[in-house]
Structure formats: C-alpha cells, structure tokens
Amino acid sequence: MSNSYRRAIGKAVIGAIAITVIAVAGVVIYLTTSSNTGPPDTSVCGSTASSASQQPLHVSIYSGSANSANPPGYTPDSITLVIGVNNTVTWTNNDSVHHTVTSTSAPSGGSFNSGNMNGGATCTHTFTVPGTYQYDCVYHSWMTGTIVVKASP
Numbered sequence: 288m289s290n291s292y293r294r295a296i297g298k299a300v301i302g303a304i305a306i307t308v309i310a311v312a313g314v315v316i317y318l319t320t321s322s323n324t325g326p327p328d329t330s331v332c333g334s335t336a337s338s339a340s341q342q343p344l345h346v347s348i349y350s351g352s353a354n355s356a357n358p359p360g361y362t363p364d365s366i367t368l369v370i371g372v373n374n375t376v377t378w379t380n381n382d383s384v385h386h387t388v389t390s391t392s393a394p395s396g397g398s399f400n401s402g403n404m405n406g407g408a409t410c411t412h413t414f415t416v417p418g419t420y421q422y423d424c425v426y427h428s429w430m431t432g433t434i435v436v437k438a439s440p
C-alpha cells in the first residue's frame with residue numbers, strides 16, 4: 288500500500304468520524320430541546336415577581352387541555368383577586384405538552400406572558416394593576432381564562 292493511499296484512507300476515516308460526531312450532536316440537541324421529560328422550568332409571567340407574604344392561588348393547566356374537545360384548558364378558568372390580599376397566581380402545566388399563559392386583554396401596564404411552559408412547568412405572577420384580564424395559550428386558541436383584579440381594600 289502506498290503512503291498516499293494510506294493518507295487518503297486516513298482522511299476518509301477522519302471524515303467519517305467527524306460526520307458521526309456531528310450527527311450525534313444533532314440528535315442530542317434535538318432531544319434536549321424538544322423533550323418534555325426534563326426538569327420543569329419555572330418562569331415568571333411578566334415583570335413582577337411573586338410576593339413572599341402570600342400563598343399563591345393555583346390554576347392548573349389540566350391533562351388533555353391541548354385537545355380542542357376539552358376547553359377551557361385552565362381550572363379554575365375564572366378567578367377574582369384582591370391586591371394585597373391574594374394577588375399572586377401560580378399556573379402549573381399538568382399536561383404533557385407545551386402551553387403558555389399569555390394575556391390577550393389587560394389594563395394598561397398589566398400584560399403578562401409565561402413564554403413556553405413544558406409539561407410540569409410552573410409560572411407565578413403577581414398582579415398589581417386592577418382591572419379585567421383575559422388570557423389564552425398561544426398554541427391552543429380554545430384555552431382561555433379570565434382574571435378580575437380588584438384594588439386594595
């Protein structure tokens with residue numbers, strides 16, 4: 288076998304290894320970005336963090352809410368809050384697919400958005416602007432909720 292032939296084989300082997308490494312890396316990236324099985328991510332739905340002095344109200348994104356036969360996707364889907372009393376809400380995605388909590392109608396300065404919530408993720412928001420809020424899931428238009436925020440008594 289000539290030296291140049293050996294070098295050609297060596298380059299081919301290195302090329303094959305490089306392609307394999309790139310392919311494996313691609314699969315790993317795909318799995319880590321598309322999977323629902325990772326640890327839940329916790330996000331804040333907007334600019335105001337949760338208040339430590341209150342127990343948050345809980346709203347569940349229930350299993351099956353991604354199916355249009357199962358509206359409204361959030362339970363309870365309608366809640367009333369009072370600023371300074373119970374104005375912190377935590378949503379938990381108890382479904383196995385991605386959802387969001389995104390305001391579609393809010394008083395000025397009150398809009399909020401969870402961003403993508405994987406299965407198991409929670410999102411906590413403290414409401415500081417009185418008014419009536421409507422929200423939905425950006426992926427599933429039949430998922431809707433209403434929040435009425437009343438001023439501090």
Ligand SMILES: [Cu+2]
Pocket residue numbers: 352353385386387424425426427430
């Ligand atoms: Cu959804």
